[in-house]
């Protein structure tokens with residue numbers, strides 16, 4: 338059996354007034370995902386367990402089948418794992434966004450989707466200028482970087498517990514209310530403040546401003562944790578698999594889980610990503626794997642921008658350029674299943690993530706249709722919440738049992 342998990346990051350949303358009470362997923366033309374729902378089952382699941390932050394780390398862990406309540410260690414450690422950065426016993430790794438602050442507010446948490454090349458130059462400058470602080474920066478993709486902070490044994494617990502705020506949660510809000518708080522916050526605040534003097538007026542930023550792009554004028558630290566441990570996919574589920582994604586977080590989960598991480602050179606994490614390259618890599622990957630996890634970031638990024646038009650485009654592109662060709666492939670296989678799902682809601686209205694039920698659709702070998710007519714939040718709601726806890730999705734898409742209307746009898750739990 339071949340399994341294909343197609344993850345549209347943050348696809349789910351709430352009804353919008355500007356869309357006459359419909360959601361982007363509802364409005365978008367998605368013939369391929371509708372076909373998956375019609376040929377198989379569609380219902381809701383809840384990837385974010387109660388009490389956990391509704392981030393891509395928690396949501397993707399749940400879809401991968403690692404109960405976040407058991408395995409969540411923060412986002413940055415998973416990204417570090419993908420970059421081959423070792424976290425020492427007296428170190429804590431933070432996600433470090435390059436952001437644009439304007440008049441004390443979080444004007445742009447991606448610094449206008451700064452390029453990886455520009456980002457790397459700025460990260461270099463930070464490493465040179467802040468050499469006296471206990472921090473080393475590591476460049477990543479676009480605006481997404483990492484900072485490893487060293488601590489004494491006494492400080493370590495505090496640093497792991499410091500309350501940090503994801504910058505995408507506070508778009509256009511004054512950052513003064515959201516600086517790190519708690520034991521160990523002082524060093525983080527110092528790093529962030531000092532970063533501003535280094536980045537302000539840096540040639541990269543001067544060029545960006547001249548071109549009318551937002552300058553990356555501050556580092557923003559969040560999402561910290563120590564070294565992550567996951568039991569391997571092979572040992573937990575008896576499957577060999579591969580991960581295809583533009584973002585370090587998802588690739589990092591794959592790496593820690595012992596999966597192959599297939600790098601697609603044109604994968605950007607945005608609307609211009611190389612969809613065809615990802616699909617080709619997925620189909621090639623299935624020659625020596627049971628399972629492919631293909632992740633597309635653009636629906637989430639466009640929702641953070643508060644742009645329902647771009648989110649609809651991202652969903653339609655995902656449908657046409659990823660789900661359609663993969664569905665074609667699945668239909669030509671003797672035994673294969675395809676799952677389409679988001680990892681959480683990313684709401685246009687608030688420009689950030691939310692917990693709560695999201696729709697999935699799945700078809701293929703051993704799955705009997707449950708009568709769903711299309712793939713969207715409203716249709717999935719007719720069939721209710723299949724698995725209240727994210728981790729219980731696992732037996733669902735991996736189960737060898739026939740999935741039929743009886744399997745959906747837990748509806749409304």
Ligand SMILES: [Zn+2]
Pocket residue numbers: 346347392393394396637680681
């Ligand atoms: Zn996400």
